[in-house]
Amino acid sequence: MKPYVSVLKLRLLNGMQYRSAALAGVATQFFWGFMYIMIFEAFYSETVHSQPLSLKEIITYLWLQQSFLAFIMLWFRDNELFDLITTGNIAYELCRPCEIYGFWYSKLLAQRLSSAILRCFPILLVAYLLPQPYKMTLPPSVLTFVLFLFALIFGLLLLVSISMFIYISVFLTMSPIGSLLLFGVIGEFFSGLTIPIPLMPAWLQTVAYFLPFRWTADFPFRVYSGNIPQNEALIGIVIQIIWLVLLVWLGRIAFNKALRKVVVQGG
Amino acid sequence: MGLYFKYLLILFKSQMEYRTSFWLLTIGQFLIPFSMFAGLYFLFERFGQIKGWTFYEVALCFAIIHMAFALSECFARGFDSFSSLVASGSFDRVLVRPRSTIVQVMGSKFEFTRIGRLLQSLIVLIWALNNLSIEWSSMKVVTIILMIISGVFIFTGIFILAATMCFWTIQGLEVVNIFTDGGREMAQYPLNIYQKWVTKFFTFVIPFGCVNYLPLMYILDKTEGKAYLYMLSPVLGIIFIIPCLLVWKIGVRHYRSTGS
Numbered sequence: 001m002k003p004y005v006s007v008l009k010l011r012l013l014n015g016m017q018y019r020s021a022a023l024a025g026v027a028t029q030f031f032w033g034f035m036y037i038m039i040f041e042a043f044y045s046e047t048v049h050s051q052p053l054s055l056k057e058i059i060t061y062l063w064l065q066q067s068f069l070a071f072i073m074l075w076f077r078d079n080e081l082f083d084l085i086t087t088g089n090i091a092y093e094l095c096r097p098c099e100i101y102g103f104w105y106s107k108l109l110a111q112r113l114s115s116a117i118l119r120c121f122p123i124l125l126v127a128y129l130l131p132q133p134y135k136m137t138l139p140p141s142v143l144t145f146v147l148f149l150f151a152l153i154f155g156l157l158l159l160v161s162i163s164m165f166i167y168i169s170v171f172l173t174m175s176p177i178g179s180l181l182l183f184g185v186i187g188e189f190f191s192g193l194t195i196p197i198p199l200m201p202a203w204l205q206t207v208a209y210f211l212p213f214r215w216t217a218d219f220p221f222r223v224y225s226g227n228i229p230q231n232e233a234l235i236g237i238v239i240q241i242i243w244l245v246l247l248v249w250l251g252r253i254a255f256n257k258a259l260r261k262v263v264v265q266g267g
Numbered sequence: 268m269g270l271y272f273k274y275l276l277i278l279f280k281s282q283m284e285y286r287t288s289f290w291l292l293t294i295g296q297f298l299i300p301f302s303m304f305a306g307l308y309f310l311f312e313r314f315g316q317i318k319g320w321t322f323y324e325v326a327l328c329f330a331i332i333h334m335a336f337a338l339s340e341c342f343a344r345g346f347d348s349f350s351s352l353v354a355s356g357s358f359d360r361v362l363v364r365p366r367s368t369i370v371q372v373m374g375s376k377f378e379f380t381r382i383g384r385l386l387q388s389l390i391v392l393i394w395a396l397n398n399l400s401i402e403w404s405s406m407k408v409v410t411i412i413l414m415i416i417s418g419v420f421i422f423t424g425i426f427i428l429a430a431t432m433c434f435w436t437i438q439g440l441e442v443v444n445i446f447t448d449g450g451r452e453m454a455q456y457p458l459n460i461y462q463k464w465v466t467k468f469f470t471f472v473i474p475f476g477c478v479n480y481l482p483l484m485y486i487l488d489k490t491e492g493k494a495y496l497y498m499l500s501p502v503l504g505i506i507f508i509i510p511c512l513l514v515w516k517i518g519v520r521h522y523r524s525t526g527s
Contacts, residue, residue: 025441027442028449031445032452034465035449035461038460038461038462038465039456039460042317042460042461044314046318047314047315051313175288175291177288177292178291178295181291181294181295182295182298185298185299188302189302189305194305199309199313200309201309201312204309
């Protein structure tokens with residue numbers, strides 16, 4: 001475990017250096033946040049039925065989405081790793097005395113963590129201080145907040161394990177763009193980033209609930225606003241862990257298989 | 268202009284060398300707006316309308332803005348990746364050639380894969396037009412074409428402005444995305460659904476309102492007063508490029524090479 005933790009630490013410190021880039025990102029995220037809120041506000045302003053997700057819950061959902069973008073976006077990538085695969089420099093990685101899956105996993109995890117840490121606090125802080133209706137609400141109770149933290153962390157771990165499959169697929173295709181696009185579009189849609197999952201039609205919700213993607217974004221954010229009650233949240237966290245174990249297990253098998261077939265292209 | 272088409276041909280040939288990658292990207296470019304459009308569709312299935320606009324009216328809006336975006340990304344992509352030209356000092360070479368800088372920078376890159384996005388928006392456009400009961404007149408057809416052209420000009424203008432900033436900052440700026448990607452997302456819906464200040468900003472400062480909201484009112488017969496004013500509003504969007512070109516000229520004069 002020790003080498004993985006130190007990789008995580010090193011990368012985390014490295015990622016924290018890009019502070020001005022993060023600041024620019026924060027500005028962009030605010031724009032998107034405001035825009036989406038206004039769109040939903042317009043949709044909700046004349047609706048007669050009660051919706052499965054109230055406008056207040058959606059606003060909180062959207063701000064969480066903007067602040068933890070690095071935790072939930074599949075297209076957030078490490079080009080270095082792609083280059084390793086396509087240029088053949090993977091040979092160096094193979095010489096390391098630790099398993100590459102874990103090594104890369106911690107690298108990707110650190111990259112997402114550092115980016116989110118830099119961005120989430122300013123966004124959350126300002127979102128709490130905004131006037132109504134844009135204000136982000138606090139979670140209904142302390143316990144909900146604790147559950148949210150757990151859900152968020154397991155969601156992140158789960159997302160990294162999904163994103164590992166993108167890197168594994170590049171071993172086969174040698175071109176990262178295709179897999180990135182496919183995973184990105186499908187993952188984004190079924191984790192409820194295009195529109196929140198409760199607002200989808202019933203048949204699509206069934207599909208979304210069947211896939212692992214929703215556990216990375218939709219689930220933690222709805223736990224936060226209390227849209228998912230506490231006892232259900234607990235069960236959800238258990239399901240998250242099951243998915244995580246399953247995907248890491250499958251990922252490692254696929255990874256080792258891909259490595260066995262690896263052809264190092266030139267020097 | 269002949270030079271520009273020569274650039275276009277050469278780049279097209281070079282991109283066709285990597286055929287699988289080309290098709291994969293094209294499919295991806297088709298899928299991205301497709302998932303957005305699916306989201307839009309499901310929202311309307313649930314809510315029915317947005318501030319009095321029906322689904323097909325918004326779909327028309329969506330199609331036109333995405334089409335304009337795809338076209339301008341295809342043809343003015345050179346400005347989008349301009350920061351690398353400045354950072355590497357390659358812009359020096361552009362300056363010593365006896366041709367206009369704008370044609371050369373525009374010709375430095377084309378993204379033909381945007382055809383995927385174009386195709387998607389074309390399908391949406393046809394679908395929306397089929398389902399809207401519009402009383403067609405030749406003026407309305409002209410207006411729709413004007414809307415698309417105007418959108419292309421606005422996006423190109425923003426790309427040029429963003430590139431001009433590179434003269435001072437050397438680096439590309441992420442904030443610019445607010446006006447390109449953000450502008451596209453925003454103009455997917457008729458602008459009057461937003462707060463007043465947003466609508467005003469995107470009508471009078473960056474004239475997205477002249478591409479979708481105002482002429483759309485004319486096409487859907489929602490206008491009050493002088494209809495031809497609404498019809499001609501896309502022209503304002505086209506005029507937007509003039510100040511952008513002026514700023515570019517100032518930027519070029521300001522350019523200091525970074526060396527090699």
